[in-house]
Amino acid sequence: MALSSSLLGFAAQRCPRCHQGRVFQTSAFHLAHFQNMHEACPACGQHYEPEPGFYWGAMYISYAFSVAIVVAVGIATYVLGHDPATWVYVTGVAVATVLLVPLSFRYSRMVMLYLFAGIDYDPKVAAGLTRRRPSTPPARQPSELVN
Ligand SMILES: [Zn+2]
Numbered sequence: 001m002a003l004s005s006s007l008l009g010f011a012a013q014r015c016p017r018c019h020q021g022r023v024f025q026t027s028a029f030h031l032a033h034f035q036n037m038h039e040a041c042p043a044c045g046q047h048y049e050p051e052p053g054f055y056w057g058a059m060y061i062s063y064a065f066s067v068a069i070v071v072a073v074g075i076a077t078y079v080l081g082h083d084p085a086t087w088v089y090v091t092g093v094a095v096a097t098v099l100l101v102p103l104s105f106r107y108s109r110m111v112m113l114y115l116f117a118g119i120d121y122d123p124k125v126a127a128g129l130t131r132r133r134p135s136t137p138p139a140r141q142p143s144e145l146v147n
Contacts, residue, residue: 010110015041017118018126034102044125050117061108069097
């Protein structure tokens, strides 16, 4: 599936260079392994970690996401629950924050990858991948791309 828009590629958690290869190894609902990233793009071989510790910065983005979740759930609770008791706010915010950890984790890394890794979308790479793969064969390993 070729995604020409960077926004769609970002939303679908695809490689910033080709918008085809997945960044994460499993579904976000796979709670034991939702955090596992591919080392490199399974489609084009783009390395996903430009420098050691690159994703430490994702913690700040994740923090911003958490604040946004707290504010959004707090406002929704106020409006929908007609200003209920404090424990309702606390429970709602806690449950929402915990349930959204996989998405917050992943999208904070996607923000790092798309905005700060210096990897631009390359239509030639994406077109080459599409031409070589008319159907959907199994994803190639990065080691195959070196030779
Ligand atoms: Zn790629």
